[in-house]
Amino acid sequence: MVQEKTVLIVDDHPLFREGLKAIIGRSDRFRAVGEAENVRQGLQMVKKLKPDLVLVDISLPDKNGIELTREIRTLFTDIRVMIVSMHSKIDYITEAFHAGATGYVVKESASERLLHGLEAVSKGEYFLDSSVSYQVVHNMMKFPVKEARITDNDYGSLTPREQEVMRLLAEGSASKEIAEKLFISPKTVENHRSNIMKKLDLHSTLELVRYATKIGLIDLELWK
């Protein structure tokens, strides 16, 4: 006979915990051994009961379930955590897996999928509720392609002061005007200018203006 796995439930809704217990009760492979209604209590019970698996809700009254997951996984690497949450957005799912959870089920699919999840997670596999996995895969598919476009790392490496000087240069101000405006010496302006050119790999004012136009710092057509 296969050994029964013990499960601890951390959720602040008593009736929902009842439901989870009932579902766990449908299988003879799992047994609910305890329940907690907040992070503090959850952590105590984990230490006391050393369950095989913990079901964790994200929205809890004291701290959030992602923090609890992180603590459990740091203290006991062999205890598996599955999130059972209302949240269905990719960011929460990513956070949960980062924190060390290996399963994720949204609350309303619990009765259908909880047992599959427990089964997978207890074997050391990852489990993701199929009602959210479409979104996750969809995001994975497009992020690597497009993410490069949303940001410009070189420009991000400019200091606030360099950003300020960059815009004034792009708008056509002379070093002397910039110096007066920012209350610094023309020599300092020149230093900023050469740093900007180096960081952005630019070699002339024309290139600088072109670059500034491309990222939207200035608009040559209508506005400075």
Next chain:
Amino acid sequence: MEIKEHKRTEEALRLSEKRYRDVVENANDAIVVLQDGMHKFFNHKALEITGYSEEEYATQPFGHVIDPEDRDRVFERCLRILKGQEFSNNYPVRIIDKKGNKKWLEVNSVLINWEERPATLNFMADISDRKRAEKHIQTLTQELIKAREYARQRISRYLHDQVAQDLSTVKITCETLFDNYSGEYDEIRQKLSKMSEILQGSINAVRNLSYDLRPPSLDQLGLTRTIFQYCEDFSENNAVPVDFYSAGLDDVRLDFDTEINLYRIIQEALNNIKKHGNAKQVTVRLIASFPKIILRIEDNGIGFDVDKRLITALNEKRMGLRSMEERAILLNGKFRIRSRPMEGTKIFIEVPYKEEKNGSGKDRTDC
């Protein structure tokens, strides 16, 4: 005979001067002639507005009355008028009256000859009350925007953390109600399964509503990723490609009001484009340019006449353009829009670069 003639002319002149005097003295505007930086001629209204005596007003340079913040601007304008280069009217100027109160005047000036030399003739209306009312309306509008934003947050959180949560609890209870009964309850079981389907529908609806009211990822992923996601979703749902570029804002957490309002402005702009624009391509760019942040939203749609749109929007009680502007002002920023029929629309917004306050980070992670 000659003396009689002379007297008549003199009488006529006196009468004519009195008539002009009456007009000038009873005018509702202050009327002032400026020359060499001094008040060379003025009516009673000028004294009433500024609170000075006739002698004080006549002997002190006019620059003294102008609010120091406006002085350079006013001097420059005077010079341009004297050179005949400027004709702009309804020019707002702040002054400080004798008691030290700030007042708003609206000035109309013309170039005249005064004692054979150029001078400016100025008509000035006290518009302080109107300015105060405008300021008041603006404050109210902004409070309205803020209040609406907070209400949205609260409703969104309540829907997500309470209503959807409770519905899920009811659903799981339905689904496990008969777990410990072995008898035949087919009819009831069927009803329960129907109920649980309905509950699933409600949960989805409530959740979508909650996510619509407030972008949940703003807290977790930050502004640029959230906007990126929104643009992606918008492209997909509306078949209008939206390219989003950001520069210098990765890993930067801005103050909450800045983040939510920039996000709303983009939402508003894209919705406008969807409704009216017929655009084939939209570009959204967000650039850190310390001490400002620049947001540009540009499309190649059919464009529109901005002034006409503002009027029709006002008549139909739609707030699109105005609310974008109000949000920008709320952040102490600038809003400009250029649109011409057949040439697309360009929106430019510049707001102060305001990073998240220390310690407020904790309140935001409300998962």
